Amino acid sequence: MLKQLYIKNYTLINELNIPFNPGFSVITGETGAGKSIILGAIGLLLGNRADSKQVKAGKDKCTIEAHFNLSNYNMEDFFLEKDIDYDANDTILRREISANGKSRAFINDTPMPLSTMRELGEQLVDIHSQHQNLLLQKEDFQLSVVDILAHDSAQLKNYQASYKAYHKTLQELGTLKEEIEKSRENEEFLNFQVNELEKANLQADEQEELEQSIETLSHAEEIKSSLFEADNHLGADDGAVQKIKAATARLHDIQHVYPDIAELANRLASSYIELKDISQEISSKLENIDFDPKELDTLNLRLDAIYSLEQKFHVSTEQELVEILAELKTQQQHLNHSDEQLQAKQQEVDELERTCRQQAEKLTALRKKAAVTLEKEMQQRLVPLGIPHVRFKVELGTKPLSDNGIDKVSFLFSANTSTAMQPVALVASGGEIARVMLSLKAMISGTVKLPTIIFDEIDTGVSGRVAEKMAQIMQEMGNHERQVISITHLPQIAALGSTHYKVSKAETQEGTVSRMTMLTPAERIDEIAQMLSGSDVTPAAIENAKELLKTK
Template structure:
């Protein structure tokens, strides 16, 4: 229940602080006095986007704060899940700064607008005239049935199942699309792979081949150089090894009489061993090196093959060519496995679809039962509202494909006259009829949903006289069902029914205009209702009529 509303520096409101009663209350005031401004402020508390133009001229920021009594409504889980402090009284606050910054709070804890909206929708419903257009929205009509059928838990289970089905269906479509694309490329991939595999590439072989080619190309030069070195080491008369061996023997002999020569002999021996090893390796390589034009041709052909593959695939190394080969293998493997994947996904999707259908059937069954209740209840409510020949039918048809809300297509069909056929309600109902239908729908929803507070913004537009009395009866009855109902109205019949009566008005001073709201006492109520009956000039008859209206209400 909305206990109080505080507004500071919002549009024409400098400061407003008003408490609200439980039950049925009314708000009246001249057109342009500020009733829509108050509703706009409440809308900000329900998560609507802010506009800095709404801030009162010259003010740095505006504040809107509402206090709700929430103890009876079992909202503790919401507060725990969102790490909010819970109390029997809940405070909503929005702050709009001239800089464009906007802040939202629940019980002094900063929150996001979606969170504020989610909680706000469980506390208050503001019904403005444009909401009558919802009657033509299938989602709204379906929502009416779900509220009456208490389908919240079942609908959530269905949506989870539906979500999995749609995900599987999308995955299957993606795989089929990829399979078709890959199959279109299969011949090309297979040809490229066969060419790469035929090359039998090995990582590092390019460097080895280039070195071998260099050696084969300069074989004669290399062989002559190695032979020359071999002669230097092993020549019969002047070979380094022979001379070094003689020097080593001399040092060994002299070391017998000159001890310091022993160390020199050891060092010379090490050099001799190393040089002898080098000489043997050089001699071996002299025999190895041979000019082999056939092998050179083979190496060059291999190099040309590798270079052509690199150029063709725009790659720099053999390792990259090997990686491309493996990639082509993987893609071919995927192509050949697509049929299996498609079959597996198709089976999973179809099995999930059957679960969707089964859960949708439960929703349909409960909705059909609720639809018959809506038809009966709406007729019972609309006949007293001046529609003695009313026919109201909830038409339910199966969708071609399930939607996030189930497998049902719903339409509210309406006829107010004996000689007219049933048609979609928005196509045949007048403005006054739409208002009465919407009030009846809201009354049905409110009873099932146990919504704490409902605000009707001129839902009585287009009606008068006895019909207004009957609409007042409905709102007054709604206010007796542990619910707070507030009606913004221009009709005295409805204004007289309120347990509390609030008056919105404007005051001018030398520099500005301010909107205010105050609760009327008994005498002020008589005058306000009399004004609503007779206009600006108060007549004795109007005052008496106003008193009579208020007396009937009491």
């Protein structure tokens, strides 16, 4: 729960450092004194958007820092997951906003993304404002209330896992249908492409071999002339081969009288063998080289056919054409077996849907039990709050499978016996909605252990005995390891707080300044008396304030 709040250079606040106590506390002050400023500062610690205009004029930055005691709330896992130092007795949230608009967030002095601060803040503080009363118009909020009271988180988790698998497979079925439909529309063209590529009978590396063969045939005369001359230089009677042979023989002749020549003779002999082999290969190639126009035309036609296919399919090699053929054949196979594929995928979807509905029915059963409990308890809570003839019903309808089940929830309400029950947001007055929301918050706070709950003028539209009852509910909520803070204009609520804070505004040399102080017992009497009688505090108001404070 909130232990300490420090604010510096935030809008009208120069510097504020104030402790907060467990239990039920109240904040009072005249309209415009700055209570909304305090809430705005706390909102920044919960991850709300920052604005450079929030920095006090003439200052470089503002700082908002809060210390929390989390020792009773088992939140260590969050800190381990986010790799943040954990101190259950003193968890620190800090937000700094510069005059240039930059904002930084810290948790236990470690810089953190604002999203992480927001995620933690949602587990630390719940600020209930009049704006939050609009939640009664939202089905998801009403369903979440039922779920909290149903203690169905484990079953809901099981259902959501099943629904996720079902939804994913359902999407896959839709994609498969689209692909098959698209393929069927192009089936004739697909078959044509396969036939065209199969007819081409493409071979690996064929294009490169064709290009080389065409290059050779195109220069056949030039090649043959060069080969002929080379063959003549090497293989003629007076060619290089015969001359090397003769030179080799001469060296061997003197080898016995001149041993130093032996190595050279052997090397020359090896050269002779190699040169003779080269000469024979050149002679062979010379015999095989002939210019054949028909063969050249045939090769060109084949290469043009490959080029044409590559251009048509926007590729540059025959290997890519081979890969395209394989892909097209796969599409053919899929198309040929599309009915079986659709049937198998549909069976998978049907099976997952059955599992989902079974899980959803278990959820519904838990929610129905919780709905009965909710109806009874709301009846019991709202009657003492000045709605003696209240009727409250949780209507559970059905809807298609969704991520939270098949149940459609609507809170029905009537403040008297003669009016038909209708959705609460449509028929309840502002004061009645405030009492409904307070009752709901009181119920669910016992299950969801939020450390701190702040009610911002929850007392709108009520007074007198009803206000006192509302204060008793908030007081009770603050007695169970929770901290409840109420911003109020009603003395009946202010009197029941165990701690009383006052927000005031004053004119100084620096301009208008907002302050917040913790009131002493004597100051509380004066403040509540002023709330009772206005600016002119009468002795009767003082006595009345003392009486109210005795009842807390």
